[in-house]
Amino acid sequence: MKATKAKVTGAGAARGREPGEVAASATAYAASDAAGPFTLAIDIGGTRIKGTVLAGDGALAAAPKHMATPNPATPEQVLAAIASIVSSMPRFGRISAGFPGVVKRGHVITAPNLGTPQWQGVDLATVLASTFDAPARVLNDAAVQGLGVVEGPGLECVLTLGTGVGCAVYRARRLVLPLEFGQYRRRGKRTYDAYLGNAALRAKGVDRWNRRLAKTIDEVISLINCDVLYLGGGNARKVALQLPDNVRVVSNIAGMTGGLRLWDPDMEEHFL
Secondary structure (H helix, E strand, C coil), rough: CCCCCEEEEECCCCCCCCCCCCCCCCCCCCCCCCCCEEEEEEEECEEEEEEEECCCCCECCCCCCEEEECCCCCHHHHHHHHHHHCCCCCCEEEEEEECCCCCCEEECCCCCCCCHHHCCCCCCCHHHHHHHCCCCCEEEEEHHHHHCCCCCEEEEEEEEECCCCCEEECCCCCCEEEEEEHHEECCCCCCCHHCCCCHHHHHHHHHHHHHHHHHHHHHHHHHHCCEEEEEEEEEHHHHCECCCCCCCECCCCCCHHHHHHHHHHHHHHCHH
8 A cells, every 4th residue: 555655733633541541342351240260461561560450251350550761660670569569450360461671472672672681581471471370472662552553454563652763563463573674773773663663753743743754654664565554562653643544542551451352362372
């Protein structure tokens, strides 16, 4: 599908939602009425850590809760923050977590936006399972976000805009692979994280950041030739563009609700 280039505009801009805000179409949480299995869904970000409990049909069984990501964001500090979120949640039987970096079979390979080398090699799935006494699955956070929004049937891509830039690709709603797009060099030594992440948004302002986003959208669509591109993450609410027809802004809550799909049978290959 050929897309029209994204244009910066101040009017009619699509807006994302604040972290933890529930999309209007989401089922109201009522743990007493919902059916299991219940899944603790955690979204670990470079700026915030968010969590909720999902019923078996994907409905929210608890009000989402979020807190600032600790600084320094060591494994111990992040785990303590998750424990604080869990303390106010109803009972659950399994755990899904999105992590901002490369994750293979539950092990952290990289954590570029958490600012500490101590994450390398951490078996986060096992740590979460042991700490909270429930089986756990961990995947790249952009991949989890996409699992919450992709519709199929074609080739789809999600781009998450937050502390850094995440990316994942799907075909027919199935995850093909997460991409470390944020760590890819756009020009010279500057990565897309540096070009479009939180630091760039603060330094350059919303208007210039949107101009950069417009260029990035064109580059991603040219690279992947996806049928649909979804824009998510905490900074999606800053989007002020006339978007191509095949580009959509989605709620950041998908970073949690997508966690339900980590337990689908077709996801087994990502955890073996």
